[in-house]
Amino acid sequence: MERRTIRIAMNGVTGRMGYRQHLVRSVLALREQGGLDLGDGTVLWPEPVLVGRREAALRAIAEQHGLEHVSTDLTAVLADPKVEVYFDAQVTAAREGAVRRAVAAGKHVYCEKPTALDFPSALELARLAAAAGVKHGVVQDKLFLPGLVKLRRLAESGFFGRVLSVRGEFGYWVFEGDRQPAQRPSWNYRAQDGGGIVADMFPHWDYLLHELFGRVRTVQALTRTHVGRRWDEEGRPYEATAEDAAYGIFELEGGAVAQINSSWAVRVHRDELVEIQVDGTHGSAVAGLRSCRIQPRGSTPRPVWDPDVPSAGSFRAQWQEVPDDGPVANGFKAQWELFLRHVVRDEPWRWDLVAGARGVQLASLGLRSCAEGRRLPVPEVVL
The missing domain is CATH 3.40.50.720 (NAD(P)-binding Rossmann-like Domain)
Structure with a gap:
């Protein structure tokens, strides 16, 4: 060769x-x-x-x-x-x-x-x-992660029917830096240095939603700096000027609604750091970084809510695992x-860089949405 x-x-x-x-x-x-x-x-x-x-x-x-x-x-x-x-x-x-x-x-x-x-x-x-x-x-x-590769496969096969909603949870607790070293660099928490979870994560949500379910048409976001005091790499305290959590609602082309929470101030009670649930007329799926579970329409159980009677069985056990389709590289x-x-x-x-610009646009509009307290349209990006 x-x-x-x-x-x-x-x-x-x-x-x-x-x-x-x-x-x-x-x-x-x-x-x-x-x-x-x-x-x-x-x-x-x-x-x-x-x-x-x-x-x-x-x-x-x-x-x-x-x-x-x-x-x-x-x-x-x-x-x-x-x-x-x-x-x-x-x-x-x-x-x-x-x-x-x-x-x-x-x-x-x-x-x-x-x-x-x-x-x-x-x-x-x-x-x-x-x-x-x-x-x-x-x-x-994230388009190339095993769990989301499986989710894409389901979407492209028509498994969901008409997609109704997408719900995402991402985040973990980033230590403040005083007792334990922070897992993220301090510039992430300084707006003047380009920090903030919106700039970091909204570009991810843009390409995932765009490629799997349709272009984002509107955005409404609420941001918070939940942990306002942190310690940098040299152990010096500083005030966080960038948001460490964002709660977004995105209307997608075709009418589906996506709700995604992103936070560096949340303790994980999920199977994976990222979990995305998709509900459609024909079936639902929950995907993480590596795994993906489904519940088709034909095997969806009839849940009964009764606060006086313990739930029979496990809701998670009612879902089935999507198998790997061969090895998946990093x-x-x-x-x-x-x-x-x-x-x-x-x-x-x-x-390409056009896709990159689209992610920056969504992050910018998300921050503006929070500042103005309203839902904003997301124009299509063209050169």
């Missing part, structure tokens, strides 16, 4: 998500399996160039994983003709400027979401990339594979 190297500038790999999911579990995992087999006698070999501000941290990662290329000079990296792809997993506030520079340098771009701090900037990134003729993509990892890695095929072989790809 012929080996074809593709050099990828990876900016933000010293952060939790950039390191664990994108570098280790995606790009390095591709190398561990011998590269990406393109099916035509060619194996694509990803060669990461680690980019960031902290050279010592970058070199430590490179040494740990046997990597050669490290740089704190983004300008020089983008000027290197051997670098074909720029990937960005930095803090949100730094992403837009770096992606603009990568597009201007003619690099294909793949980045985390949100793509920018506001909708006009996110849409402009998509326009710039289209004008430059570079390929571009945005991470939409969701981040699966999307990386598709993007690299798109870059090298021009294979189909739809999770």
Whole structure:
């Protein structure tokens, strides 16, 4: 087989998500399996160039994983003709400027979401990339998780009939940082640094709802900063200026209603950190990150509510598990594979910067909805 190297500038790999999911579990995992087999006698070999501000941290990662290329000079990296792809997993506030520079340098771009701090900037990134003729993509990892792959399979098969409603619960308790270290970086709780759970999670809800059930037509949201005092990475107290919980109602194309709660101030009493229930005329399903359970119309029991008599049996036992349809790869890695095929072989790809802008738009409208206390229309995003 012929080996074809593709050099990828990876900016933000010293952060939790950039390191664990994108570098280790995606790009390095591709190398561990011998590269990406393109099916035509060619194996694509990803060669990461680690980019960031902290050279010592970058070199430590490179040494740990046997990597050669490290740089704190983004300008020089983008000027290197051997670098074909720029990937960005930095803090949100730094992403837009770096992606603009990568597009201007003619690099294909793949980045985390949100793509920018506001909708006009996110849409402009998509326009710039289209004008430059570079390929571009945005991470939409939850579409590739086993539980949601099963949910998509049910939706595409017509299992639900007419979808009536979607209910989602996401979240967990993020420690304040005084007694136990916080599981999320402190900038997540500072609005001035691009923090807040709306900017973090509403883009996820946008692409999930859009792809599985229909475009979001209206949004109404209520946000709260439930935990107002936290401690940063150096143990210093600070006041949280960004919301840590959001309660959203989304009207979907076709008439279904989605209600999704997102919170970093909730203790988990669910089977998984994310659970989505879909109810339709022909059946219902509850999907998590890995599992999916169904209750078809033909086997739906007749519940009887009687406060004076204990419920007979378990409601959960009345649902049946959807089996795995073969092995499912890490969701981040699966999307990386598709993007690299798109870059090298021009294979189909739809999770682009326009989709990223749509997620930023929903987050912006969600925050505005809360500020104005009203439901807002969500216009269709076009370049």
